[in-house]
Amino acid sequence: MALSTKSLPVVVIAGRPNVGKSTLFNRLAGRRYAIVNDQPGVTRDRKSVDIMLRGRNVSLVDTAGWEEDDPQTVFGRMRQSSESAVASADVVIFCVDARSGIHPVDQHFAQWLRKQGKVIILTVNKAEGHAGNVAAMEMYSLGLGEPYPVSAEHGDGVGDLIEAVLDALPNEEDEDFDAFEDDENDNIDRPLKLAIIGRPNAGKSTLVNQLLGEQRVITGPEAGLTRDSITVRLRDEEGEIELVDTAGLRRKARIDETLEKMSVSASLVALKMAEVVVLVIDAELGVHEQDLQIARLVEREGRCCILALNKWDILENRDEVRQQIKDRIEISLTQMSGIFTVSFSALTGRGVHKLLPTVRRAYAVWNKRVPTGALNRWFEEAITRHNPPMVEGRRLKIRYITQIKARPPTFVLFGTRTSKIPMDYQRYLVNGLRATFDMPGTPIRLQFRDSKNPYANAKD
16 A cells, blocks of 8 residues: 555644543554554654544544643643644643543643644543443543543544544545545655664654654653664654654663653564664764674674764774774674765764764665676586585585575575585675675575485385
8 A cells, every 4th residue: 555645634642641642543543553552742743644544534643641841841842832732733632531530631631732723622531331431421521522432442432533533634635635446556666775773872863753754753861762762753864764762771780660661662563574674873982792792683684784983973983993993893894894884973963964864775675686698607616616625524615695685685506515614614705795895884694405316216
């Protein structure tokens, strides 16, 4: 299904913390997109997904909980992000909690919402049973019209809420968008999937904001601000990119809270779904062992990786640091030799313009297919220059090689007892492929298949 570049109508779920906004978001979306936990304030950035509600395409947005606080604090920045989402909405689902009743914060933001000129649907969550319906009736006093009692967790009343949303949307003929369409060229139009990963406080979210040219995700000096994976879209000269900002990844031994485990899990899912991964490193701290572990994980998943050296502007001995990083990478990441590296300052934006062109170059390498003729010529020269080794007194025979797929480049070698080819000879072949066919940094896979022995099943 291909989505038009024209905008879909936007439905924003808003309300104070811990009223069940993310649970309702997942219920309407039909999948567990957002992290849900009993701890208040789990959602810190707005999260959006394009969905279909009973045949109608909409962009559904989950927001952080509204709280009155100084704009410089985390909660203040969360509120600003939520207010920005409301400003772009066609319909606002204002979510309140039936169990706790009308809260002063609900009253404050209900008054603020009435001034925004938006279509508002008052949704009373956690309204299971008769008591919940009675509590919902009390919400008329907020002055936002008819309240819709629902249970986002169990699905009660959600059907009526969807009908109310659909009735509130602009008429389809008046909208400036096209519906999802089946497209024979869907693979051509599909956006490049890019994940931004790294340790906490490396500057991932600041980088995302620089790439987007707006404060899309909250940032600050506090480590671990991003808790859930946030997907956004942008466009460069070559097409659309689906960009995912992820929570920071720490050593497994240091992850003990349930919420952080959920955040890390979401980051790992984003990594596995990505095509290109940008590993953001704090250049002031240098390459940490955890950075190397993340890079190795990217390689094991067969994804294309780029090292992004952030905070480059505050370094004085840049040449020395660059050489130290290069030496560390060459020694510790031999399987990703020649990995693309970009240095910049996410805070000031200096050098960030180099990142997306580098992403495109690395992506092209990851998709590379080697012409059969050139591959065969290289293979003959390679085994002539360095014959396969002797194993158990017999020389291994490799007869030919072929590329079976790209993304990442994967080659199959056919011969005799190929499973016994030692790792150093495999590295020799991989390094030769990488150097000869200009495939820096990308994972290269070798598979081995033995030729069939025509006498294997022969009878005496």
